[in-house]
Structures are given as C-alpha cells and as structure tokens.
Amino acid sequence: MKRTNWLWGRKANWENFLGALSQTPWRSILTGDVGTQIGSFTSTVHSLQNKYIPNPTFTLKPHDHSWFGYDCRVAADNKSKAWRRYKRHPTQANKQLHKAASDNIRRILRLAQQQWQDELRSKL
Structure with a gap:
C-alpha cells in the first residue's frame, strides 16, 4: 500500500503557499451550489499543497x-x-x-x- 506523507513542518514553503492562497481568485472559483464550491475549494487547496508542501510517497510493506x-x-x-x-x-x-x-x-x-x-x- 502506498502512503503520501505531507512534510508540513519541515521543508514546506509557507511563504509562497500563503501568498498563493491570498492571490487565488476565490470569487471566480467558489461559484455554483455548495457541493460544487466544496469540490472547487478542495481541489484548489490540494493543488497548492502539491506545489509548495513536500509530499513524498512511500510504500508500506506487509510486515x-x-x-x-x-x-x-x-x-x-x-x-x-x-x-x-x-x-x-x-x-x-x-x-x-x-x-x-x-x-x-x-x-x-x-x-x-x-x-x-x-x-x-x-x-x-
């Protein structure tokens, strides 16, 4: 089984991550019904996480x-x-x-x- 590990406290580029969040055009992203807004919000934040927060994937072994x-x-x-x-x-x-x-x-x-x-x- 593969697991993604978010290295939040180590090598995260917080300055750029927070800058990207503040520059995000939320009014154009958060449109439609609540379900659509939640999906758009989640995918936007997740894509920024992938960009600015190190997230190596490692394989768990059966033992x-x-x-x-x-x-x-x-x-x-x-x-x-x-x-x-x-x-x-x-x-x-x-x-x-x-x-x-x-x-x-x-x-x-x-x-x-x-x-x-x-x-x-x-x-x-």
Missing part, C-alpha cells in the same frame, strides 16, 4: 507495524544502504556509517513507538 511511518521507512532504507555499502567495501569509514545508521533507526523506531503508544493512551 510493517501500524506505527511504522515515513521517518521509519527512510531510516530503514538508509541503514540497508549503509549495510550493502559496507559489505561491498568493508572499510572502517563504511563500518562507522553503518553504525551511525543503525543508531539512528533505533532512535527513530523508539520515538515512533512511543508516540503511537501515547496517541493510543490519549484516545482511551
């Missing part, structure tokens, strides 16, 4: 846990790349890169699990 999100996938991929690099070229530098990637994924996984558990607790 991934429900708390395993975009940051976890990126860290797992980086660890895997570091391991393959070290196996091809077993230098001390590549070993250190793999160790750093392993430490990073461990930290990210702990944080993701904790956030997921905290969210579940808050819902109970």
Whole structure:
C-alpha cells in the first residue's frame, strides 16, 4: 500500500503557499451550489499543497507495524544502504556509517513507538 506523507513542518514553503492562497481568485472559483464550491475549494487547496508542501510517497510493506511511518521507512532504507555499502567495501569509514545508521533507526523506531503508544493512551 502506498502512503503520501505531507512534510508540513519541515521543508514546506509557507511563504509562497500563503501568498498563493491570498492571490487565488476565490470569487471566480467558489461559484455554483455548495457541493460544487466544496469540490472547487478542495481541489484548489490540494493543488497548492502539491506545489509548495513536500509530499513524498512511500510504500508500506506487509510486515510493517501500524506505527511504522515515513521517518521509519527512510531510516530503514538508509541503514540497508549503509549495510550493502559496507559489505561491498568493508572499510572502517563504511563500518562507522553503518553504525551511525543503525543508531539512528533505533532512535527513530523508539520515538515512533512511543508516540503511537501515547496517541493510543490519549484516545482511551
């Protein structure tokens, strides 16, 4: 299953996004009945989001846990790349890169699990 991750707080271009929203000709877009207006509003905002907010798509694997999100996938991929690099070229530098990637994924996984558990607790 593919999932789109909106990176709202990271590399979003808020200045241009808000500028584009303020420059949008809302009077000409929001015409017709309420259903049409909602559709037009949604598609306009979504197209601006696509333009100014980074939104990488990643694939969830069947064995991934429900708390395993975009940051976890990126860290797992980086660890895997570091391991393959070290196996091809077993230098001390590549070993250190793999160790750093392993430490990073461990930290990210702990944080993701904790956030997921905290969210579940808050819902109970």
